[in-house]
Amino acid sequence: MEGKKVGELVLEGRCPEAMELAEKAREASEHLQAAAEILEGIAEVELAYEVIACGSPSRSGGSASIPDAVHGAGQ
Numbered sequence: 001m002e003g004k005k006v007g008e009l010v011l012e013g014r015c016p017e018a019m020e021l022a023e024k025a026r027e028a029s030e031h032l033q034a035a036a037e038i039l040e041g042i043a044e045v046e047l048a049y050e051v052i053a054c055g056s057p058s059r060s061g062g063s064a065s066i067p068d069a070v071h072g073a074g075q
């Protein structure tokens with residue numbers, strides 16, 4: 001028996017659980033995007049240090065001495 005297409009039937013429906021999961025996935029995506037932006041901001045840190053020397057230059061013309069208390073400054 002040979003057939004001939006006489007029409008088309010399309011069935012549509014909704015799965016509430018899938019729709020709920022899709023919404024949760026969208027929300028999670030937004031949260032993850034915000035977290036990624038925060039982490040990128042943290043990764044781009046600029047540190048600025050000021051080194052203050054005290055004392056007089058050495059006799060050989062070198063740099064002034066830096067007291068031990070200043071070595072840890074800025075950390």
